Amino acid sequence: MDPGNPVVQLCTQGMQAEGQGRADEARELFLQAWKAAKDDYEACIAAHYLARHQSTPEETLHWNQECLDRADRVGDERVRGFYASLHGNMGRSHLELGQVDRAREHFRQAARRVEDLPAGQYGDWLRYCIAEGLRSTRAATADDSADPVLEILGRLCARADLKALSLLLPAYMGDLGTADDRDRIITALQMLHAERRLPADEQAAVSQAIESRTAGM
Numbered sequence: 001m002d003p004g005n006p007v008v009q010l011c012t013q014g015m016q017a018e019g020q021g022r023a024d025e026a027r028e029l030f031l032q033a034w035k036a037a038k039d040d041y042e043a044c045i046a047a048h049y050l051a052r053h054q055s056t057p058e059e060t061l062h063w064n065q066e067c068l069d070r071a072d073r074v075g076d077e078r079v080r081g082f083y084a085s086l087h088g089n090m091g092r093s094h095l096e097l098g099q100v101d102r103a104r105e106h107f108r109q110a111a112r113r114v115e116d117l118p119a120g121q122y123g124d125w126l127r128y129c130i131a132e133g134l135r136s137t138r139a140a141t142a143d144d145s146a147d148p149v150l151e152i153l154g155r156l157c158a159r160a161d162l163k164a165l166s167l168l169l170p171a172y173m174g175d176l177g178t179a180d181d182r183d184r185i186i187t188a189l190q191m192l193h194a195e196r197r198l199p200a201d202e203q204a205a206v207s208q209a210i211e212s213r214t215a216g217m
Contacts, residue, residue, distance in 0.1 A: 007033045007042040011049050018052075027053035041078055044070035048082075051089065061093035083113040084126055091133045104137035111176040128173045148209035149185060155202055164192055186213050 002008060014029035030053060033046035044067050051063035068086045071079040087110035094103035110130045117123035149172055156164050171188045175181040192198065193206045 007036050007046055011045060014049055040070045040073040057096040064089045064093050081116050084110045084117050088130050100137050107133035107137060131175050148212050152205050152209060167191060
């Protein structure tokens with residue numbers, strides 16, 4: 001984004017106010033940005049920030065939808081990297097309103113656009129948020145409590161094994177359900193197992209998790 005663009009400048013000021021706890025001032029600055037927008041691209045940017053300062057889930061959904069619609073109207077490379085975030089926001093809005101099926105569809109669309117995100121902490125964090133959305137909107141018959149990887153993570157957290165967590169947790173948190181994600185989790189489990197530094201019961205649990213994840217491959 002062009003830092004000299006008046007709409008971008010207003011949104012930057014709004015983010016600064018937001019970060020300093022001045023929510024009312026931030027909302028006013030984002031509203032000024034919306035009114036100052038001269039095209040769909042600028043309106044898309046302003047709507048994104050306005051959505052974060054609404055008092056009801058319905059209003060938040062309205063502005064997230066406005067943001068997505070404006071991005072669709074732009075339709076060029078300037079908004080390509082926006083879509084993972086835009087669909088993720090739509091998914092969270094629908095989920096807050098109890099519209100699970102619609103939320104899941106937006107999380108799926110967000111997952112398809114993850115590769116358009118820049119490398120780094122922002123992209124990683126958004127990937128984790130999308131993966132969390134997919135997990136939270138799984139079919140009611142899915143039993144996450146039976147996932148052996150989740151059980152292992154629980155044990156590692158309980159005894160604060162940061163080294164093991166640093167290997168397995170990112171792979172689990174960023175799992176979007178693709179074959180590459182499955183392989184990433186399996187590789188992390190295999191590396192943990194090969195070190196043979198875990199307590200015997202956890203070592204056995206890792207072995208079982210590897211068998212569970214590789215079954216049917």
